[in-house]
Amino acid sequence: MSTDHQKYSTQNQADAIRQYAAARAIDIVKTYADEGKSGLSLDGRDALKRLIEDVESGQAEFNTILVYDVSRWGRFQDADEGAYYEYICKRAGISVQYCAEQFENDGSPIATIVKGVKRAMAGEHSRELSVKVFAGQGRQIELGHRQGGPAGYGLRRALIDQNGAFKAELAHGEHKSIQTDRVVLIAGPDAEVAVVRKIYRRFVEDLIPERQIADELNARGIVTDLGRPWTRGTVHQILINEKYIGNNVWNRVSFKLKKKRVRNSPDMWIRADGVFPAIVDHHLFDAAQTIIRERSFRLSDEEMLEALQKLRQDKGLLSGLIIDEAEGLPSSSAYSSRFGSLLQAYKLVGYTPKRDYRYVEINRHLRTLHPDVLTKILGCLEAVGCQFHTIPETELISVNGELTISVVIARCHHTSGGSYRWRLRFDAGLQPDITIAVRMDAANKTPLDYYLLPRIDIASEKLKLAEENGLALDGYRFESLEPFYNFLRPEIVTEAA
Template sequence: MQRIKEYAAEHDITIVAVYEDSGKSGLTMRGRPGLQQLLADVQTKDDFTSILVYDVSRWGRFQDVDESAHYEYICRLNGVQVTYCTESFSNDDSPYTSIIKAMKRIAAADYSRELSSKVFVAQCRIIRMGYKLGGMAGYGLRRALLDADGKFLRLMEKGEWKAVQTHRVVLVPGPKEEIEVVNLIFKWYAADQIGDRRIAAVLNEQNVASESGRPWTGALIRGMLRNEKYIGNLVFNKGSYKLKKTAVRNPPHLWVRCDGAFPPIVPLELFHAARAERCDRNYRYTTEELMATLQRIYREHGRITSGLIDRDSEAPACQLFNRRFGSLYKAYELAGIPGDFNGQALATRIRTLSLKAIIVDQVKAAIALAGASWTETEIPHTLRINDSVTVSIRVIRCAVDKRWGYVRWRINKRLATGFDFLFGAVLDERNEKIERYMLLSAADFQDRDISFTDLTRESMPQIFRPKLEDFFQPVAH
């Protein structure tokens, strides 16, 4: 920045704004708010005519060298001249200048590639020597600082970095109570066959603090169960994200290991038992097995739903069918299960959820317009009016009665809990738009479903209105 200021003073240029990305990687545009703002201002503002840049590499060390040229072109296209303060050439768009800038952009990109290779080699060497790279130690472990001769100096605090280049960091067993929790997690999973999410829930219920202080999660437990540092091994390069390109998972023969780098805190037999249990749970179902599972559930129940799949002890979770086939409906079709699985029901459900949120907002506005107050309750889409009456807001869809072949609207009796009144937006037969509104009290259900057709609806005019506002009118005192 000092050289840029000197250049501006030498050429009688006034600096009106500074755009800087301190400590940011120049490999991609992501994470470069300064550069992004500069390009935005170039295209929208007209209060400067020149940009002073330290050198050609300051645009970025993009692996596609045309990217930095593109950003410079955007500036010229908007009438803003780019000047390089420390380069020996004048940025005058001559063929010579263009060749020099292209060479410097290639050199900037090559610098990042060489540096990446050198850093990777150094990281592999440190791991093979049994030393830890950056990051947290892991629950049940601690980081210890060693001097250049390998002598123990002290335990490092959370978030602390080593200050001397020749010092090294190793992992050591942590507090006794944390080690007991770690072994308990492995035992619950391997011997008692308790799932990772349930283990996390139990630890949260017992107020066991995690390493970060945040609540335990299934993902956190899974990470512990497969991490070899609990048996004293350091493993590096399981995944790569070099030069901020595509992240990849590396095969085991590319992993960099140091087995027995420090004392284990989990017995080897228990660790491998947990790994074997994980492999059993991660069994790769064939397409034929999944189809047979769906067909069996349909034969046993005469119907099939995501709930039936999840409750079946021998079936995988319904999310697996979604991931493998794109949707449950597609899986049903492939399994030859009879039914209309063209996605119409799913589209209706998505549209219903969107409508429900809109209607809730409209009801809030109508209540306020009528001079009343409302508060949200713990139950979704349920409001308490004037702190005395609770109203549940629903969207009532139309469905075909498969037994009799006519259309009807039905409200399940299980919805008749947690409110005084049910306010419903009744959709048309195509479930595309709201046809009218209705109001029921919880007592109207009497432990039964409420259903109506076009004909029976005409006999109940007292509970239907054409407009939402008809149900929310000011009360005269």
């Protein structure tokens, strides 16, 4: 269980399991409990890991496992993961019984179907909750409320009530305790604010580089907000962080549903400008950004890549922090700006980071592809004589005043088994008459084929496609959109009976 404020508290589960066992004369000999742990992955689920290890080693001192309900294995995004752990137990000759479910786990087709549905629902619950939480966090950012993270040197976190009235300043490590309270940033001690402004003036007016500024601060015995000596990187972070001019920027990095951490492109950031008191003048901040950008322009692409390659050889690996700390090297943001992304710069010097960021590049490509696909479809509609217009707010296409069309692009996912899957999500609020689903090829470079999905037949908000889907879905598949354009071609009827 992840919190105590729900029916899934371990105490409530234990009570239900004891009642179930007593009614069936089952002796409970051992309990495995993961308290306060997320069920999105096996990471951190030490008790579940011990259970599986005991079962697989043959050292289990029991012949039955009692589980509160199907979702207690976990709210995995892949429903098969929960089924796998149950299978491990059954394979070892240990039965699994669910105490709060309305079915017997007897291996019957009904039990198998119900478990599959409940596992999928458990994963969907986490996904829907993630979407709601993300939307709520985004709204709080727009209102000027801080969503976690340290305040930073020269700033402090302040607690306000639901009406925006100041309550208290939060010390390092302190958090709010009332749900309706919010956290905002305020100016820190005058001495720290003076240091921040001095850093900007030394950098902009005196043209002193970050390393020298760090040395000066260390010589004066000034430490960072974490009590550490200053480095080139910590000075650089102050020079590029918009919170010093009062801007609230969030979603630079995503880590949803315990999956891979993703560094988002600026168009995905959520921001609110001027919501905190600015401790640095806007003109001074803009001048600092100009200096940082221009010093990379003095180097050619080849010189920047040679410097990056040398840094890789010296350090053995690369990261944004390592680049920012390197003396005489453009900042990580400069590399990202020059080459499109840090990942692309890494690729050009032959470096592959341990984390796989390829999907970030794929998503960026698909976002730029969507307008091109839309423009091509409009051109073909015009070529066959259709009257149409687009609805800017929704990007729906209204054709001949008779039907509306939505266009979605389905990215190709590679499964661990070597097969391909495409996941489609439809905006239920749009309700187009027909959705054109563009299914991308295995490399996510060009369209593979198209599905013309009428709303009257496709009621679900989500759809998962395999390579072969049966007539129920593949009946809507087309190699090209030519048949669709011909279907929409207006015909002049001179006489009607």
